[in-house]
Amino acid sequence: MDVVVWSRIQFAMTAAYHWLFVPLTLGLALVMAVMETLYVVKKDPFWKKAAQFWIKLFAINFAVGIATGIILEFEFGTNWSNYSWMVGDMFGAPLAIEGILAFFMEATFFAVMFFGWNKVSPKFHLASTWLTGIGATISAYWILVANGWMQNPVGTTFNPDTVRSEMASVAAFWEVISNPVAVSKFCHSVTSGWVTGGIFVVGVSAWYLLKDRHSEFAKKSMLIGAIVGLVGSGAVMLSGDSSGVHAAEFQPMKLAAAEGLEDGGNGAAFTIIPGIKVPKMLSILATHDVNGFVPGINDILNGYTDNEGNVIPSVADKMAMGRQALDALAVYRSAGDPAVKADALAVMNANVQYMGYGHLSAPEEVIPPVGVVFWAFRFMIGLGMLIALVLLLALIAVWKDKLGAWKWLLWAAIVCIPLAYITGQCGWIVAEVGRQPWTIQGLLPVNVAISSLSAGAVKTTFFVFLAVFALFLAIEIRIMVRAIGKGPDVEPSEA
Amino acid sequence: MTYEFLQNYWWVLIALLGGLLVALMFVQGANLQLGNRFLSDTQKRMILNSTGRKWELTFTTLVTFGGAFFASFPLFYSTSFGGAYWVWVLLLITFVFQAVAYEFQNKKGNLLGVKGFRIALMVNGLLAPFLVGTAVGTFFTGSDFTVNKVAITDPSAPVISTWGNGWHGLEALGEYHAVLLGVALMLLAAILGALYVLNNVDDSGIEAQMRRTIKLSIGPFLFFFLCWTVILLVSKGYAVSPDQTVSLEPFKYWHNLLAMPVVLVMLLVGVVLVLYSLYLGAFSKSRKGIWFAMPGTVLVVMSVFFLAGFNGTAYYPSVTDLQSSLTLDNSCSSYFTLKVMACVSLLIPFVVAYIAYAWHQMDRKKITAEEITGEEHKY
Numbered sequence: 001m002d003v004v005v006w007s008r009i010q011f012a013m014t015a016a017y018h019w020l021f022v023p024l025t026l027g028l029a030l031v032m033a034v035m036e037t038l039y040v041v042k043k044d045p046f047w048k049k050a051a052q053f054w055i056k057l058f059a060i061n062f063a064v065g066i067a068t069g070i071i072l073e074f075e076f077g078t079n080w081s082n083y084s085w086m087v088g089d090m091f092g093a094p095l096a097i098e099g100i101l102a103f104f105m106e107a108t109f110f111a112v113m114f115f116g117w118n119k120v121s122p123k124f125h126l127a128s129t130w131l132t133g134i135g136a137t138i139s140a141y142w143i144l145v146a147n148g149w150m151q152n153p154v155g156t157t158f159n160p161d162t163v164r165s166e167m168a169s170v171a172a173f174w175e176v177i178s179n180p181v182a183v184s185k186f187c188h189s190v191t192s193g194w195v196t197g198g199i200f201v202v203g204v205s206a207w208y209l210l211k212d213r214h215s216e217f218a219k220k221s222m223l224i225g226a227i228v229g230l231v232g233s234g235a236v237m238l239s240g241d242s243s244g245v246h247a248a249e250f251q252p253m254k255l256a257a258a259e260g261l262e263d264g265g266n267g268a269a270f271t272i273i274p275g276i277k278v279p280k281m282l283s284i285l286a287t288h289d290v291n292g293f294v295p296g297i298n299d300i301l302n303g304y305t306d307n308e309g310n311v312i313p314s315v316a317d318k319m320a321m322g323r324q325a326l327d328a329l330a331v332y333r334s335a336g337d338p339a340v341k342a343d344a345l346a347v348m349n350a351n352v353q354y355m356g357y358g359h360l361s362a363p364e365e366v367i368p369p370v371g372v373v374f375w376a377f378r379f380m381i382g383l384g385m386l387i388a389l390v391l392l393l394a395l396i397a398v399w400k401d402k403l404g405a406w407k408w409l410l411w412a413a414i415v416c417i418p419l420a421y422i423t424g425q426c427g428w429i430v431a432e433v434g435r436q437p438w439t440i441q442g443l444l445p446v447n448v449a450i451s452s453l454s455a456g457a458v459k460t461t462f463f464v465f466l467a468v469f470a471l472f473l474a475i476e477i478r479i480m481v482r483a484i485g486k487g488p489d490v491e492p493s494e495a
Numbered sequence: 496m497t498y499e500f501l502q503n504y505w506w507v508l509i510a511l512l513g514g515l516l517v518a519l520m521f522v523q524g525a526n527l528q529l530g531n532r533f534l535s536d537t538q539k540r541m542i543l544n545s546t547g548r549k550w551e552l553t554f555t556t557l558v559t560f561g562g563a564f565f566a567s568f569p570l571f572y573s574t575s576f577g578g579a580y581w582v583w584v585l586l587l588i589t590f591v592f593q594a595v596a597y598e599f600q601n602k603k604g605n606l607l608g609v610k611g612f613r614i615a616l617m618v619n620g621l622l623a624p625f626l627v628g629t630a631v632g633t634f635f636t637g638s639d640f641t642v643n644k645v646a647i648t649d650p651s652a653p654v655i656s657t658w659g660n661g662w663h664g665l666e667a668l669g670e671y672h673a674v675l676l677g678v679a680l681m682l683l684a685a686i687l688g689a690l691y692v693l694n695n696v697d698d699s700g701i702e703a704q705m706r707r708t709i710k711l712s713i714g715p716f717l718f719f720f721l722c723w724t725v726i727l728l729v730s731k732g733y734a735v736s737p738d739q740t741v742s743l744e745p746f747k748y749w750h751n752l753l754a755m756p757v758v759l760v761m762l763l764v765g766v767v768l769v770l771y772s773l774y775l776g777a778f779s780k781s782r783k784g785i786w787f788a789m790p791g792t793v794l795v796v797m798s799v800f801f802l803a804g805f806n807g808t809a810y811y812p813s814v815t816d817l818q819s820s821l822t823l824d825n826s827c828s829s830y831f832t833l834k835v836m837a838c839v840s841l842l843i844p845f846v847v848a849y850i851a852y853a854w855h856q857m858d859r860k861k862i863t864a865e866e867i868t869g870e871e872h873k874y
Binding site for chain 1: 548549551552554555557558559561562563565566567569570572573574575576577578580581583584587588590591592594595597598599602603604605606607644645647648649650652653654655656657658661663828829831832834835836839840842843846849850853854856857859860873
């Protein structure tokens with residue numbers, strides 16, 4: 001395998017691993033902040049102990065999230081050198097803002113939250129707990145602005161003098177930060193974190209109930225976990241719907257792959273699993289119109305006319321125009337004669353929107369691995385709905401006092417914890433594998449985005465990171481399981 | 496605001512973040528005390544809990560330093576990170592272990608044991624300042640790379656910034672001038688760490704050990720730092736002419752110092768503050784040395800960055816191809832990006848204010864042995 005493949009595997013592994021820790025951080029942050037608020041409002045020490053228990057688990061998880069986050073930041077530069085030059089101007093600003101606004105907030109108030117119980121006033125402590133979670137959430141926004149821009153590169157102009165995408169006006173900055181793809185991605189990811197945090201709390205509480213330990217604590221935690229998880233589930237579905245519409249609009253190939261749609265058309269059917277289809281459903285989901293046109297893989301390869309009447313050229317034509325743009329850029333950069341330069345610039349500008357296609361060697365390269373994306377999409381939706389159902393039943397069970405009778409539900413809640421992680425991973429597989437071969441949609445394919453390294457060097461770091469990640473995961477799970485086994489520090493009279 | 500003003504403004508911020516990063520490496524330096532055989536386990540845990548409340552600030556400053564460099568001078572990020580691959584990967588791995596070490600080390604089931612994680616913290620304590628110092632040292636010695644932006648039009652070899660050798664950054668370890676700065680920084684971190692612990696932990700045994708560390712480190716630190724400085728001032732430097740041509744100029748950094756009296760004053764004030772803190776730490780009863788050492792460090796590091804990048808100097812020179820050298824002008828982000836970020840940077844004082852407030856609230860009481868053996872949350 002070459003350096004492109006190893007760089008991709010390494011980055012995919014780091015990102016996937018990072019996403020094992022982030023959703024729980026986002027979700028538990030909300031749960032523990034709600035509990036501590038109850039403590040401060042009701043002055044009931046039970047809620048303080050409850051919040052402290054979840055904060056303890058939060059801290060175990062938080063450390064690895066931080067450790068893997070910095071690897072991602074570094075890997076942009078170490079393994080994707082061309083990419084970081086090409087996007088630095090667009091991507092750097094969100095990243096710098098993330099650092100200034102979010103990371104310091106998280107780091108500072110995490111320390112107060114963790115160590116400050118007897119050092120600061122209860123209100124300042126409560127504020128710190130909320131600010132830790134808010135910091136994590138703001139951080140998610142800025143990094144997803146960056147990711148959203150890679151999926152839908154708005155507000156950018158290619159500058160042949162610097163050879164990169166640039167933010168050409170302050171208005172472009174607003175376009176970048178209000179990118180609809182970024183906004184729905186943010187809502188989808190953060191609220192999916194609430195689902196993960198919610199089902200985690202419900203599942204852990206279910207385990208205590210099955211073991212007949214800390215029953216009062218478990219019931220009260222389950223109630224809050226179920227509410228947080230259900231609110232998250234609802235929001236995930238809504239933002240998932242808009243993500244689908246955005247994919248149809250900005251990344252039709254991703255949608256075609258997720259649907260396994262070879263040939264599209266008007267009033268396209270939605271495939272639940274191969275062989276079972278809902279007529280017209282795909283058109284409704286993708287275009288919010290029963291008869292909307294949804295292009296299939298072949299339509300995109302061969303060219304088609306979209307719902308606004310725009311003629312989309314075939315991939316082969318885009319490649320030819322992209323190559324013209326790249327050749328013109330080379331001439332522009334080397335020519336001394338101003339007239340030759342001006343001509344080259346005109347040719348480049350006429351074809352610049354397809355410049356990325358000029359790097360491809362065959363039209364089929366624009367097709368992502370369909371099977372992976374198709375099934376990841378189905379697992380995401382199926383498991384997500386299952387988890388929402390379990391959360392709903394858990395809420396009902398707490399409400400109607402059926403927890404003793406519904407033992408199967410307690411087991412289901414425990415099983416749903418790993419399923420929530422699989423669901424999140426599937427979501428990112430759809431989003432990221434689904435946009436292959438692009439690091440930046442239409443502008444920069446993976447094979448041009450790399451650093452000038454040998455495959456062996458990246459292979460070495462891949463295995464080093466793999467070993468480190470495996471070690472940390474093993475430690476994290478062992479410590480987490482022990483902490484859960486030990487249970488909350490609530491007095492028998494309180495529990 | 497002109498483009499040039501914004502470039503300079505962002506270089507000042509990068510220098511400031513770099514200075515804060517080095518000053519905050521007291522965390523790394525203090526963790527070296529985990530290997531001090533004259534300290535008891537409780538004393539080590541007191542130190543650990545003291546740095547354990549600050550390490551995230553250092554870590555976050557590193558992340559922000561990286562992020563701000565990426566945002567304002569992306570060609571440095573793509574050239575140095577992708578080129579000096581092993582240096583950055585090594586630095587990264589030591590920080591990754593550090594990030595989990597606090598939380599994991601005293602927990603049962605952590606696989607590596609207390610000792611394993613303490614070793615990881617000490618490795619980070621040695622390597623992090625050393626590697627950062629050596630990397631900054633290459634700002635003056637130059638590195639082996641070429642930048643060819645038209646490469647991106649060539650499908651067979653599309654990478655713009657390419658490194659000239661297979662060592663990918665490790666060759667800097669053979670560059671004695673850069674290594675001098677690396678060692679100086681490592682010793683400085685150890686001193687800052689001792690000064691910080693002196694101020695933050697209330698224990699007479701620890702106090703004696705910290706003063707001993709400082710006494711032992713003063714000589715070597717001053718030696719390495721002075722050697723580096725003297726060699727720097729008599730070396731050739733990488734000058735950029737107004738038409739952006741890069742050439743070697745004898746005594747370039749000495750000339751920079753004379754041409755920028757403000758930088759000279761910053762450097763001198765910084766050095767005096769650090770020296771005064773060394774006096775307080777080693778030869779007086781005062782525990783306040785850290786309050787002079789940190790601002791002093793920030794001033795010295797900032798003046799080093801200014802010498803590297805201002806007054807028509809290429810801050811990341813290429814020894815392979817002089818014209819590939821990175822200057823503030825040829826490596827920075829676009830006008831609008833710098834402008835937008837400059838507006839965002841106005842929030843920095845606000846961020847500093849809440850950090851200072853939270854820090855003050857948490858540190859009103861010094862760490863004592865009772866706290867470490869008591870009921871509170873701790874590492």
